[in-house]
Amino acid sequence: MTVLLALGCGILFGAGLAISGMIDPQKILAFLDVGGIPSGTWDPTLGVVFASALVPMFIAYAAQQRMARPALGVQFEIPARRDIDARLIGGAAIFGSGWGLAGLCPGPALAALPAAGSQLPALIVFIAAMLAGIWLSTKLNRAPALEPASS
Amino acid sequence: MQNFTPIGGLVGGLMLGTAAALFLLLAGRISGISGILEGALRFPLNWRHAYLVGLPLGALLVLVLAPRVVAAPVLPASWALLAISGLLVGFGARLGGGCTSGHGVCGIPRLSPRSIVATCVFMAVAAVVVFLTRHVMSLGDA
Numbered sequence: 668m669t670v671l672l673a674l675g676c677g678i679l680f681g682a683g684l685a686i687s688g689m690i691d692p693q694k695i696l697a698f699l700d701v702g703g704i705p706s707g708t709w710d711p712t713l714g715v716v717f718a719s720a721l722v723p724m725f726i727a728y729a730a731q732q733r734m735a736r737p738a739l740g741v742q743f744e745i746p747a748r749r750d751i752d753a754r755l756i757g758g759a760a761i762f763g764s765g766w767g768l769a770g771l772c773p774g775p776a777l778a779a780l781p782a783a784g785s786q787l788p789a790l791i792v793f794i795a796a797m798l799a800g801i802w803l804s805t806k807l808n809r810a811p812a813l814e815p816a817s818s
Numbered sequence: 819m820q821n822f823t824p825i826g827g828l829v830g831g832l833m834l835g836t837a838a839a840l841f842l843l844l845a846g847r848i849s850g851i852s853g854i855l856e857g858a859l860r861f862p863l864n865w866r867h868a869y870l871v872g873l874p875l876g877a878l879l880v881l882v883l884a885p886r887v888v889a890a891p892v893l894p895a896s897w898a899l900l901a902i903s904g905l906l907v908g909f910g911a912r913l914g915g916g917c918t919s920g921h922g923v924c925g926i927p928r929l930s931p932r933s934i935v936a937t938c939v940f941m942a943v944a945a946v947v948v949f950l951t952r953h954v955m956s957l958g959d960a
Contacts (some may be wrong), residue, residue: 677872687830758914800908
């Protein structure tokens with residue numbers, strides 16, 4: 668059942684990414700390019716996408732408070748951590764630097780696949796490198812040498 | 819703001835937000851794509867693989883049913899830049915526990931301090947990188 672739900676939600680998420688324009692790295696870069704505000708080339712679309720995506724999510728979390736378990740699942744699996752540590756900041760900074768370089772992040776990179784056309788090999792280079800980065804990060808995270816001395 | 823597409827942004831944003839909301843309320847899970855990708859590196863096949871297949875399938879449906887609403891992606895020309903960028907995106911997303919979907923779309927509406935901080939950090943760093951490449955080093959036109 669979770670498999671069917673995941674497929675359905677993945678399809679809706681991917682369709683949303685395509686309609687929103689977020690599968691085009693140029694739209695992402697044009698939003699991040701605050702230097703384009705004075706010259707009029709700034710594109711606020713990403714901000715609109717983000718704000719409208721938050722609306723169903725706010726409603727969902729309000730509903731979730733009253734539910735003992737998910738409608739078709741066993742239990743809610745929601746991150747509980749609230750601490751701000753160096754990994755969070757460093758990871759977000761590394762992620763942001765890569766995102767700013769090419770204008771691609773994990774969801775849009777995958778959703779862009781059917782629209783990539785002749786740029787498909789270039790997109791696959793990005794996705795392969797991204798998977799390698801994920802693998803490497805998981806690998807290093809398990810290594811004790813990277814654990815902060817305090818923990 | 820000649821390239822601003824607010825209608826597509828609104829409709830698409832509501833759709834992907836609804837997808838994440840449904841997955842939360844029905845399956846109890848967070849739609850964090852980098853986290854799902856990490857889980858999908860381990861087999862056997864599970865719901866994560868189905869979710870990841872769904873993403874391009876959804877975009878394909880839109881392409882087939884309404885090709886005019888989809889702006890064709892334009893990637894940077896340099897494969898080296900794409901490879902470096904991909905490594906940083908994947909590595910950073912897992913180190914920081916999430917990306918635009920997990921921290922941004924799913925973490926902020928639950929007012930998670932970690933997600934709010936992470937989103938502010940990656941937005942700010944990305945904006946700085948774009949500023950440097952476009953306005954200081956003039957590399958960003960690729």
